[in-house]
Amino acid sequence: MENKMSVLFEPRKMGRLKIPNRLVRSATAERMARPDGTCGPQMEKLYSDLAQGGVGLIIVGHACVREDGRNRLSMTGIYNDDHIPGLMKVVEAIHKYGAKAVSQINHAGRQTTPAVIGKTPMAPSAVTNKATGLTPREMTLAEIEDMINAFGHAAHRAKAAGFDGVQIHSAHGYLISEFNSPYTNTRQDEWGGTAEKRMRFITEVYKEVRRQVGDSYPVLVKLNADDCLEGGITVEEVSEIAVRLERLGIDAIEISGGMAESKVGTIRAGIDSREKEAYFLPYAKRLKKAVSVPLLLVGGIRSPEAAEEILDRGWADFISLCRPLIREPNLPSEWKNGRTEKAACISCGKCSKYPDRFINCEVIHPGHPEGSF
Numbered sequence: 154m155e156n157k158m159s160v161l162f163e164p165r166k167m168g169r170l171k172i173p174n175r176l177v178r179s180a181t182a183e184r185m186a187r188p189d190g191t192c193g194p195q196m197e198k199l200y201s202d203l204a205q206g207g208v209g210l211i212i213v214g215h216a217c218v219r220e221d222g223r224n225r226l227s228m229t230g231i232y233n234d235d236h237i238p239g240l241m242k243v244v245e246a247i248h249k250y251g252a253k254a255v256s257q258i259n260h261a262g263r264q265t266t267p268a269v270i271g272k273t274p275m276a277p278s279a280v281t282n283k284a285t286g287l288t289p290r291e292m293t294l295a296e297i298e299d300m301i302n303a304f305g306h307a308a309h310r311a312k313a314a315g316f317d318g319v320q321i322h323s324a325h326g327y328l329i330s331e332f333n334s335p336y337t338n339t340r341q342d343e344w345g346g347t348a349e350k351r352m353r354f355i356t357e358v359y360k361e362v363r364r365q366v367g368d369s370y371p372v373l374v375k376l377n378a379d380d381c382l383e384g385g386i387t388v389e390e391v392s393e394i395a396v397r398l399e400r401l402g403i404d405a406i407e408i409s410g411g412m413a414e415s416k417v418g419t420i421r422a423g424i425d426s427r428e429k430e431a432y433f434l435p436y437a438k439r440l441k442k443a444v445s446v447p448l449l450l451v452g453g454i455r456s457p458e459a460a461e462e463i464l465d466r467g468w469a470d471f472i473s474l475c476r477p478l479i480r481e482p483n484l485p486s487e488w489k490n491g492r493t494e495k496a497a498c499i500s501c502g503k504c505s506k507y508p509d510r511f512i513n514c515e516v517i518h519p520g521h522p523e524g525s526f
C-alpha cells in the first residue's frame with residue numbers, strides 16, 4: 154500500500170456512530186465467559202490488544218439475551234444485570250485506545266444442545282437441525298413476546314455497560330435468522346407462512362430494542378443475505394428486510410451468510426487468491442441498490458487492495474474482519490504504517506473448531522493449553 158492516507162483510515166460515520174477508520178472487527182465469540190455468563194480479565198486483555206491494534210470499531214462477540222440462548226457454555230451473557238460490570242471493563246479497555254465498541258446480542262435458537270442449556274432448544278418451528286440431529290420445539294406465542302422483550306432488555310444493558318451501540322444478530326442460523334428463513338420457519342400463524350410474516354420477528358425485535366435504548370443510540374444489524382443452503386432465504390426477501398429496517402431507523406447493516414447446516418457458509422476455508430476474497434460481495438452490491446444506510450461487509454477479506462476497492466467503488470462502507478484479527482490484532486496499524494502484504498490468516502477455520510477453548514489462532518498457538526476454565 155502506498156504511504157498516502159489509504160481510504161481504509163478515513164474516519165466515517167456509521168449512522169449515528171462516528172468511527173475513526175473504516176475497519177471493523179466483526180463479532181467473534183471469545184469463549185471466555187464463566188459458567189454464569191460473566192466475563193473476566195481475559196476478555197479485557199483480548200479487547201485491549203485489539204483496540205491497540207488500530208481497528209476502528211470492535212463488535213464484541215455475541216452475548217446471549219437469555220440463559221437458554223447460549224450456543225456454548227463459554228458464551229458471554231447479557232441476560233442479567235450482573236453481567237454489566239464485566240462488560241463495562243471490556244468497553245473501557247476498547248475506549249482507552251480510541252476504538253468504538255458495539256455489543257452483539259443474540260439467542261442461539263435451534264443452534265444449541267440440551268447439554269449446553271439443560272433443555273430442548275426452541276425455535277420458530279420444529280425443524281431438525283442436520284448439524285446436530287436435534288429437533289427443537291416450536292415457540293409459543295407467549296415465548297415469542299418474551300423473547301422480543303429479552304432482546305430489548307439486553308440492548309438496555311449494553312447501553313448501561315457503556316457500549317457505543319448494539320448489533321442485533323440476525324445471521325448464521327441463530328434465532329432471529331431462523332425466523333427470517335423459510336428453511337427454519339414453517340409456521341402458519343402471524344409469525345410465518347409468508348415473507349412478510351417471517352420478517353415480523355426481526356421488525357418487532359428492532360422496535361423493542363429501539364424503544365429500550367432511545368432514538369439517538371446506534372443500533373446495527375448483522376443480516377444473513379444467503380443461508381447458503383437449498384430452501385433458504387432469497388436475496389429479494391433480504392432486501393425487503395433491509396429496506397424495512399432502514400425505514401425504521403437502523404444505523405448500519407452488516408452483510409453475512411450461512412448457517413451451521415450449510416456446507417459452505419459463514420466461515421470459508423482456503424481464501425488464497427484475490428478472486429476468493431469478499432465472498433459475500435455480490436450481496437453487498439445488491440443491497441447497495443436497495444438501501445442507503447451504511448453497509449459493513451464481512452467474509453474472507455484479506456488484502457488491503459481488495460478492501461480499498463470495495464470502499465472506493467462504494468460497494469460497502471466498512472470492511473469487517475474476523476479471523477485475520479485473531480491471528481494479527483495489529484493488522485490495521487501495520488497496514489496504516491505502510492505494510493502492503495495481506496493478512497497472514499490462511500483461512501483454515503481451525504479457530505472456530507474448539508468451542509470450549511479461548512479464542513485462538515491454532516496455526517501460531519496450537520492447542521492453547523491455558524485457554525479454558
Ligand SMILES: Cc1cc2nc3c(=O)[nH]c(=O)nc-3n(C[C@H](O)[C@H](O)[C@H](O)COP(=O)(O)O)c2cc1C
Pocket residue numbers: 179180181182183213214215257322324325375409419420421451452453454473474475476477504505512
Ligand atoms: C472463532 C469465530 C467466532 C465467531 N463468532 C461470531 C460471533 O460471535 N458473532 C458473529 O456474528 N459472527 C461470528 N463469527 C463469524 C465472523 O464474524 C465472520 O462473519 C466470519 O468469520 C467471516 O469473516 P472472516 O473471513 O473475516 O473470518 C465467528 C467466526 C469465528 C472464526
